[in-house]
Amino acid sequence: MQTEARSALPNGTPLRGGEYLIESCLAAGGFAITYRARDCALHRPVAIKEFFPHGCVRVGQRLTAGAEWTEEAFARYRARALEEGRRLAMLRHPGIVVVHTVFEENNTVYLVMDLVEGETLDQYLIHRGGRLPVEEAVGLIAQASAALSVVHEAGLLHRDLKPQNLIRRPDGQVVLIDFGSARQLLPDAVRTRTVVLTHGYAPLEQYSPDGRLGPATDIYALAATAYHLITGRPPPDAPARVNNGAPVFPPSEIRPDVPLVVSDAIMRGLSMTAEERPRSAQEFRAHITRPAGADVFLVAPQRRTQFLWRFIWMSALGGTVGVMAGSAVGNLAHQTMGADSGSVATAWAISGALAGLGLGAAQWVALRRHLRHVWAWPVATTAAASLGNVLGWMVGDALGWSVAGSRDNIWTVTGLVLGAVVGAGQWLVLRGQVKRARMWVWMTMAGKAAGNLLAVSSGATRGSASVKMMCWAVGGVVVVLAQAFCLAFFRRRTREEARRPEPFLPSYSPYGDDSETQPRSGLPGE
Ligand SMILES: Nc1ncnc2c1ncn2[C@@H]1O[C@H](COP(=O)(O)OP(=O)(O)O)[C@@H](O)[C@H]1O
Ligand SMILES: [Mg+2]
Numbered sequence: 001m002q003t004e005a006r007s008a009l010p011n012g013t014p015l016r017g018g019e020y021l022i023e024s025c026l027a028a029g030g031f032a033i034t035y036r037a038r039d040c041a042l043h044r045p046v047a048i049k050e051f052f053p054h055g056c057v058r059v060g061q062r063l064t065a066g067a068e069w070t071e072e073a074f075a076r077y078r079a080r081a082l083e084e085g086r087r088l089a090m091l092r093h094p095g096i097v098v099v100h101t102v103f104e105e106n107n108t109v110y111l112v113m114d115l116v117e118g119e120t121l122d123q124y125l126i127h128r129g130g131r132l133p134v135e136e137a138v139g140l141i142a143q144a145s146a147a148l149s150v151v152h153e154a155g156l157l158h159r160d161l162k163p164q165n166l167i168r169r170p171d172g173q174v175v176l177i178d179f180g181s182a183r184q185l186l187p188d189a190v191r192t193r194t195v196v197l198t199h200g201y202a203p204l205e206q207y208s209p210d211g212r213l214g215p216a217t218d219i220y221a222l223a224a225t226a227y228h229l230i231t232g233r234p235p236p237d238a239p240a241r242v243n244n245g246a247p248v249f250p251p252s253e254i255r256p257d258v259p260l261v262v263s264d265a266i267m268r269g270l271s272m273t274a275e276e277r278p279r280s281a282q283e284f285r286a287h288i289t290r291p292a293g294a295d296v297f298l299v300a301p302q303r304r305t306q307f308l309w310r311f312i313w314m315s316a317l318g319g320t321v322g323v324m325a326g327s328a329v330g331n332l333a334h335q336t337m338g339a340d341s342g343s344v345a346t347a348w349a350i351s352g353a354l355a356g357l358g359l360g361a362a363q364w365v366a367l368r369r370h371l372r373h374v375w376a377w378p379v380a381t382t383a384a385a386s387l388g389n390v391l392g393w394m395v396g397d398a399l400g401w402s403v404a405g406s407r408d409n410i411w412t413v414t415g416l417v418l419g420a421v422v423g424a425g426q427w428l429v430l431r432g433q434v435k436r437a438r439m440w441v442w443m444t445m446a447g448k449a450a451g452n453l454l455a456v457s458s459g460a461t462r463g464s465a466s467v468k469m470m471c472w473a474v475g476g477v478v479v480v481l482a483q484a485f486c487l488a489f490f491r492r493r494t495r496e497e498a499r500r501p502e503p504f505l506p507s508y509s510p511y512g513d514d515s516e517t518q519p520r521s522g523l524p525g526e
Contacts (some may be wrong), residue, residue: 115172121163161221200234223269324357326351356385384425419448447482451475
């Protein structure tokens with residue numbers, strides 16, 4: 001009779017009276033040995049996980065409690081592994097490994113599940129060069145969050161989420177394996193020698209024997225997994241973050257192509273205190289997959305002003321270049337075409353288009369990481385500015401004289417029309433991505449009209465050309481400031497909304513009995 005610590009069952013070993021046949025050992029962890037096996041009745045491969053915690057010994061095929069276990073304690077934990085299997089079997093979700101059955105044999109517990117084709121995410125990462133395109137990573141994490149929320153709703157915790165415990169099937173579906181819940185209940189003596197948490201993925205509360213674990217524990221691990229998939233490495237482990245102040249650089253700082261919304265969601269999931277993390281896996285999923293439109297407003301606080309300044313100075317720069325080019329080309333067109341009103345309209349259309357192109361392109365640069373379909377921004381701005389300039393000139397000319405009886409009012413009316421049309425053009429892009437997007441139209445219209453009015457009423461310049469220049473300068477500055485104000489407003493609204501608590505979720509109770517969740521109570525050796 002062979003006596004060997006933690007030896008795997010030999011290939012060809014039958015289980016449950018020949019119903020299953022062990023084919024090979026897949027992995028031996030600190031808590032269990034996983035085999036590839038054959039379901040002899042259904043002729044299909046399965047994965048079988050044998051409960052085999054550290055400290056136990058195999059004698060022949062039977063497990064016996066080793067020196068660190070009393071018979072009674074081993075029996076208790078074995079019963080929990082069985083219970084864990086039964087609970088797992090109740091979960092039905094494409095992202096959770098299907099449990100076929102669980103049974104006792106060889107004085108231990110066997111969990112029979114689908115053999116999931118594909119590779120674990122850590123293997124997949126290696127094949128993909130260490131990190132994934134952001135969209136793909138977010139897709140995988142969104143799937144894992146959906147599965148995790150099913151786990152949490154059933155009152156279970158995973159406790160050991162990490163790339164190694166997520167298998168990516170060839171069709172792209174992510175499957176959660178290896179539920180570590182039972183491990184947390186191992187005796188202290190065993191826990192210290194057994195990997196019961198994984199550095200980098202485990203939040204601080206998992207390091208403390210009396211840390212309160214809950215769904216937020218898994219959310220930290222999921223955020224750390226997302227961090228790893230996107231940046232190529234897990235965040236520093238939680239104790240190092242506390243004790244040595246090891247910084248976690250936001251993913252968007254490590255990789256410039258990471259949208260801030262994704263980076264921010266991950267950073268929030270990695271909050272040290274559980275209360276600051278999203279309250280549920282669905283909430284985390286909603287944050288990380290939030291349409292990029294809302295992103296403008298989820299800029300991290302320290303980057304808020306930086307973002308707005310960038311928008312302002314880029315708009316000013318692009319607008320100035322555009323207006324100068326538009327003015328030059330517009331004047332040239334006017335001169336070469338003669339002085340009829342068709343040529344004036346063409347000149348206004350050309351100068352508007354170029355000014356819009358300059359402004360739109362610059363704003364595209366500033367906004368491109370924040371909005372969906374942002375390519376439409378310069379297109380809409382160019383078209384709207386061209387149209388708005390012609391319309392503004394026509395309406396301004398007609399109304400300015402007839403209503404106000406003064407030439408100066410042309411500019412205010414023109415500003416009003418131009419601002420409205422440009423605001424509306426840009427609104428078409430913002431619409432559906434931002435709450436209260438309509439505000440953009442009013443602010444752009446009011447900003448441009450007020451700016452032009454200010455330019456005119458400065459009174460310093462009366463000549464037509466200098467009024468025009470003042471309107472470009474002052475009107476441009478005011479309209480850009482008004483738009484920046486809108487962005488700041490949207491950002492605040494979205495942030496408030498993101499922080500709003502999720503609808504009620506059943507509170508976590510893994511075994512339906514609080515005393516059982518205290519891993520330190522009544523353990524052997526105490
Ligand atoms: N259902 C399964 N289908 C396919 N492979 C599996 C399955 N379960 C486990 N494995 C493989 O075995 C390895 C170890 O299994 P796991 O359940 O994570 O145990 P542990 O990490 O506790 O040793 C996994 O990383 C995976 O490669
Ligand atoms: Mg594992």
